Amino acid sequence: MIAINDIHKSFGDAHVLKGITTVLEKGKTNLIIGQSGSGKTVFLKCLLGLFSPEEGDIEYDGKKYSSLSGDEQRDLRQEMGMVFQGSALFDSMTVEGNVRFPLEMFTKQSKSEMKERVDAVLKRVNLIDAHHKYPSEISGGMQKRVAIARAIVMNPKYLFCDEPNSGLDPKTAILIDNLIKEITEEYNITTVINTHDMNSVMQIGEKIIFLKDGLKEWEGTKNEIFKTENEAVTNFVYSSELFKKVRQMYIEERN
Known part of the structure; x- marks a missing residue:
């Protein structure tokens, strides 16, 4: 489990993260979504220990990162696995x-x-x-x-994935989503996925955090997305015609 408590991160005059508080659950797929510029990448890098928040704390199974020694921080980072957007394999x-x-x-x-x-x-x-x-x-x-x-x-205790479906065809993307979810459950890992792929959200979104302008605008499950009245979330999720139809079907079934 990763507990994030009121973290702030700025670069010069740009206040990128503005007090995010949430819990990323162990043994579940935790998805971070939001438009470009919402703070997703900076948030992920803070979780990886690559950026240090100016305010707030991040705890990894009860260990406050800022309170650890340099050696302890290095040991913690070795408990993190990372899947990069472009795979980043050595040719x-x-x-x-x-x-x-x-x-x-x-x-x-x-x-x-x-x-x-x-x-x-x-x-x-x-x-x-x-x-x-x-x-x-x-x-x-x-x-x-x-x-x-x-x-x-x-x-690893923690698995981070940055746009794991980038560049993949839809069928292969589903296979990768399912593989990540299976491994998360089998190894009981805290998995965090940074994505813009709404198919991933609906396929494996056990917990979804929606960022907007550096704030946590909404959080919930893939099922709760259909119920939310948050306009920013609905505008993002239903930007495609496919998900507009899914939304309408849900509304009709509920009525």
Whole structure:
């Protein structure tokens, strides 16, 4: 669980985060949504420890980040897995090498222990025959699965995903969404997903936080989105014709 208490973040005169308070729940997919410029990326970087809020606190399972020593903060960051928007794989490394990289950097495991762990996570993301391929030799969906395997190889307590469906076709995007949700539940991870993909919201949005102009405008579940009267949320969610029809169907069924 990650508890965020009244955090503020500014860059010069730009007040980007304006007192956000929320709880990101363990074993659930927590989605951060909002328009460009709403503060989503800065919020995510604060959670990752890349930015330090000027005010407020962030607690990771009861540990207040600002109260930890430098070594303790480093140890905490090693409990975080990250799936980047573009997968961010090393082109010169094989799939196996990409997934093994965090183990080589941050653990003292033997080669056999590393191989066993890499094999296990690649099997979990359904990549059992891709060990010796390079990123350029596999599809975008497979690259994303490699990125997820790398993110979970060290058994993180917290998993952060930045636009995990970016550049994927709708069918593959659904597979990635479902994989992230399954891993979240199996490993009991606190998963935070930064996304603009409303299909993801409706597919796996167990908790949704909507940011607007650096404020938490609304939070709830994917089912509660249909019920909200918050105009900013409805304008964002139902900007497409598809979701307008879904909204209308919901209203008609309720009446």
